[in-house]
Amino acid sequence: MKHPSSADKKYRDYLAAAETFIDQQRITSDPLKTLAYGTDASFYRLIPQAVIKVDNEQEITRLLGLSRQLNVPVTFRAAGTSLSGQAITDSILITLNNSWKSRKVESDGMVINLQPGVIGADANAALVPWGRKIGPDPASINTCKIGGIAANNASGMCCGTAQNSYHTVAGMRLILADGALLDTRCPDSVAKFKNTHAELLNGLTDLAQQTCINQSLADKIRHKFRLKNTTGYSLNALVDYQDPLDILQHLMIGSEGTLGFISEISYHTVVEHPHKASTLVVFDNTDSACRAVSALKTEPVDSVEMMDRKALASVDGKPGMPDFISNLNEQANSLLIETRAATENELNQQIARINDVLKDFNKAAEVSFTADPAEFGKLWAIRKGLFPAVGGVREVGTTVIIEDIAFPVPQLAEAVIELQQLFIDFEYHNAIIFGHALEGNLHFVFTQGFETQQEIDRYGKFMDAVAHLVVNGYGGSLKAEHGTGRNMAPYVEMEWGSQAYNLMRQLKALLDPHNILNPGVILTDDPQSHLKNLKALPAADVSIDMCIECGFCEPVCPSRDITLTPRQRAALWREISRADRDDDKARVKELEQSWLYNGLDTCAACGMCQTRCPVGINIADLTRKLRGQRNSGTTDSIASIAANNYGSAMKIAGAGLSAAKATGAIIGNQRLKRITEKGHKMFSAMPVWPATSPGSASYSLSNSLNNGEPIVFFPSCASRTFGNAKGQQSQIDVIRQLLERAGYQLIIPKKLGDLCCGMPFESKGFAVQAQSKATQLRNALELASNNGQYPVLCDTSPCVVRGKAEIEASNSKMTLLDPVEFCLEHLLPRLTIRRKVHRLAVHATCSVRKQGLTTTLEKLASHCADELIIPEGIECCGFAGDRGFTQPELNASSLENLSKQIDGCEQGVSTSRTCEIGLTEHGGIDYRSIFHLLDECSREIPKPL
Known part of the structure; x- marks a missing residue:
């Protein structure tokens, strides 16, 4: 690898030494990648010298040894959803490889053991059978990881203080700055640690005793933690516990990686009540x-x-929002209230009690309590949509800032009014306030530019005023749940006072004497550090300008583990655009060297990122646009020739598949795969032949002669091109006989071989050719369906999404049906189904997910199988049409954990022929269309019409 060109030799020495025990592929100092990891959800940016992905505890221990030896600081990063700048560094950034995802439920769900790479929502998913969950419930729980949840003592809407990590931790494995490993749950580990680290434990004991003896300090600590508080260290550990091991364990909570690394944590779980109801008052x-x-x-x-x-x-005015919002007065304030219970009867009793309390208050408007998930989901959509609502309408170039404070509840009204006045005084006229009122925990969101010193000065003075209001005015917390980070580090002493602050300094010196763990976070010697390294968000492209770089998109991106995530692509294109605009040719060249592969070639353009993005950004829009700009005149002409002669092009592709299949039969498919892999490395345009790839499709298709119910059947070009596994009937033939068995009269569009939805062209950036094919297909389907009189069935879900978009854009009257919705709603009632599969693996394609049909697919499959296996962490398989051939590493990375999750399954189902090729290759079982499964389970006796 290329080492940093830093004038400081210590970084080069550090990385050279790290390469002796860590695979070079997991160490990068590439300018593109380091810039990508210089971004988290905060409004700060620091570019690391290198990013190292660690596999195990031993690697962390050895890296910490290098840090002590060479005086090189390190920062640990989990999901990077932190809002206060604690997950970035200009030194060495250590991130987690995929080997940190272990989770184990114990004691009938009362305890769960989690490694730091587990996403919070996945931890809760493991606890569903026991009706339990982890206590912390941050808004980012679908993205943030356990390492960050514990390190930041994250809480959330229902967590309060009683159920946060500090109060629900049951034990942990941790690695200290000196490389020592301690498992507080293991007697042998504890005994060894007591022997080797007696001085450290004595030091903690002494500090705890000194704190407790100092009655005013002890009282202050207890008083401060009556509220949510993540400013500084968890000093309550010194007054809550006497055992130094308990103190150490609880100090690690909320320490933001500045005192050690949590390699595993055990939580006492909490009840997840099945009955809920909400009201908006x-x-x-x-x-x-x-x-x-x-x-x-x-x-x-x-x-x-x-x-x-x-x-x-x-x-106001967004879908599902109450009509009364626009009529409220300017002083109005609202409460969204939720109550939960074990039984419906208890829930009703609780609702009655709450309503009885609220009857004494004058209300401007309300939405009565509802236990209907669809209805209270709309209410919570209001709350969850606030942050993105501001982000989505901000001026391009500004940053969305969300601050996080807490006031004593009895003084909440006065505090809110004074805070609103500060918005007026400092001209933050778009600022909004929301938060967890039951705990006095408020978030306020506003937009801020950092392009000029004047804007930075305004922000600095505003934050000084906020700190004065919170601390001196109300004795509140400057950081209730987002962590101190770099954002509030200069204000820690102001909030806590010199005695408590010095205590924090002593703890840091005791546990990290060389200051190698995340320096500048929580504690700082620079009173202006919160105004430095501010992240600009310059205009780059309309498709990404509203990106707030929160990272919510990352868990569903198939390229997240091999190249870049959508957040990183947006951040990088912003920087490339800025450098190009500033005529910084050297910087543009430096970044573009690896941008084409990392940024464009390995983007699946699946659009799954949009399903998680709070402001609705689809990075595929940028990808397709940039791919289009990259297409030369010759390439564009070839695409036009292919589009205009599509039937011939597909015949050539089929001939190539047949030739490859025949070659594989002679020399062996595995050998053919190895040969094409070598060729692909030499010539990137050469596709790789998967060992399980089928040959070309062979089928018979014509209009039905029966008098059944008419339906237009459009088999996609993928199912017309790719056959099935050896000895299996083609997908098209299976669908034809299945539809006719169910009493349908098939109508086949004319000139079928020339038809395509346009997606193969669109994904490569050929927008004109894509639209041409989409229009051609729409015209053919309108003719076949008698202008929408008959429904249209397509056998491939991605094509359905593309086709529906064209139908909507053209105001066509046609009804285009996805295989999933058609089979469950129309086909299944006409068939007699017998379960013939014991364990079935189900893959919902990204297009099925975007249509909201995942549950429908599972319900459909459940009619055919005793047990369904739904692999976790695979939202998109990464095959992406043909990228499974041209960038096979994308498909392989996305499906890396598939085979072990579906062990014991007899077969798998999906609704995209190309996706099924990749799933079969990496899953180790045969994946087929849902139509194959229904055909297999319904051959005996069709139901009478």
């Missing part, structure tokens, strides 16, 4: 809303979310 003013919060404090409420008038205005 709007009050005339903030005082009434806050008095209601105080009244609800002792009632059976699980969450009380406050949203001020401007917060509600930010979502």
Whole structure:
């Protein structure tokens, strides 16, 4: 690898030494990759000298040894969803490889052991059978990882203080700065640690005793933690516990990687009640809303979310929002209240109690309590949509900042009013307030530019005013749940006072005497550090300008583990665009050297990122646009020839498949795969032949002669091109006989061989040719369906999504059906189904997921199999049409964990022929269309019509 060109030799020495025990492929100092990892969800940017992906504890221990030896600091990073700048560095960034995802449930769900790479929502998924969950419930739980949840002591809407990591930790494995490993759950490990680290433990004991003896300091600590508080270290450990091991374990919670590394944590789980109900209540003013919060404090409420008038205005008019929002007065304030119970009867009793409390308050408007998930889901969509609502309408070039404070609940009304006045004083007129009112925990969101010193100065003065208001005005917390990070490090002493701050300094010196763990985070000597390394978000392209770089998109991206994520692609294109605009040719060249492969070639353009993006960004839009710009005149002409002669092009492709299949039969498919892999490395345009690839499709297709119910059947070009495994009937023949068995009269579009939805062209950036094929297909289907009189069935889900978009854009009257919705709603009632499969692997393609048909597919498959296996962490298989051949590493990376998850399955089903090729290759079982499964399970006796 290319080492950093830093003038400081220590980084080069560090990486050279690291390469002796870590695979070079997991160490990168490439300018593109280091810039990509210099971004987290905060408004800071620091570019690391190198990024190292670690596989195990031994590697971390050895890296820490190098850090001590060479005085090279390290920063640990999990998902990078942190908002205060604690997951970035200009030194060495250590991230987790995929080997840190172990989770184990114990004691009938009462305890769960988790490695730091487990996503919070996946931990909860493992606890579903026991009706339990982990206590912390941050808004980013579908993205953030356990390592970050524990290191930041993250909480959330219902967590409060009682159920956060500090109060629910049951034990942990941790690695200290000196490389020592301690497992607090293992007696042998504890005994060894007590022997080797007696001085450290004695030091913790002494600090705890000194703190408890200092009555005013001890009282202050207890008083501070009556609220949510993540400013500074968890000093409550020194007054809550006497055993130094307990103290150490609880100090690690919320330490943001500055005291050690948590390699595994055990949580006491909490009840996840099955019955829930929510109500939205709007009050005339903030005082009434806050008095209601105080009244609800002792009632059976699980969450009380406050949203001020401007917060509600930010979502006014959006789908599903209440009509009354636009008519509220400027002083209005609202509470979103949720209550949960074990039984429906208990829930109703709790609702009655809460309503009884609220009846004494004058209400401007309300949505009555509802237990309907669809209805209360709309209410919570208001709350969850606030942050992106501001981000989505901000001025291009500005940053969305979300701050996180806590006030004593009895003084909440006065505090909110004063905070709103600060917005006026500093001209943050778009600022909104919302948050977890039951805990006095408020978030406020505003947009801020960092392009000029004037803007930076305004922000600095505003934050000084906020700190004065929170600390001196109300004795509150400057960081309630987002962690101190770099954002509030200069204010820690102001909030805590010199005695407590010096105590934090002593803890840091005791556990990290060489200051090698995340320096500058939590504690800093620079009072202006929060105003440095600010991240600019310059205009780059309309498709990504609203990206807030939160990282919510990353878990569903198939290229996340081999090249870049959507967040990183957006950040990098911003930098390339900025450098190009500034005529910084050297910088552009430096980044573009690896951008084409990492940024464009390995993007699946599946659009799954949009399903998670809070502001609706689809990075595929940028990818297709840039691919289109890359297409030369010759390439564009070839694409036009292929589009205009599509039938012939598909015949040539089929001939190539047949030739490859015949060659594989002679020399062996595995050998053919190895040969094509070598060729691909030499000539990237050469496709790789998967060992399980089928030959060309062979089928018989014509209009039905029966008098059944007419349906237009459009088999996609993928199913017309790729055959099935040896000895199996082609997909098209199976569908034809299945439809006729169910009493349908098939109508086949004319000139079928020339028809295509345009997706193969669109994904490569050939927009004109893609639209031409989409229009041609629409015209053919309108003719075949008698202008929409008959429904149209397509056998491939990705083509359905593309076709539906064309139908909607053209205001066509046609009804285009996805295989999943057609089979469950129309085909299944006409067939007699017998379960013939014991364990069935089910893959919902990205197009099925985007249509909201995942549950429908599972319900459909359940009619044919005793047990369904739904692999986790595979939202898109990464085959992406033909990229399974041209960039096979994308497909391989996305499906890396497939085979072990479907062990014991007899077969698999999906709804995309190309996806099934990759799934078969990497899953080790045969994946076929859902139509094959229904055909297999319905051959005996069709139901009478």
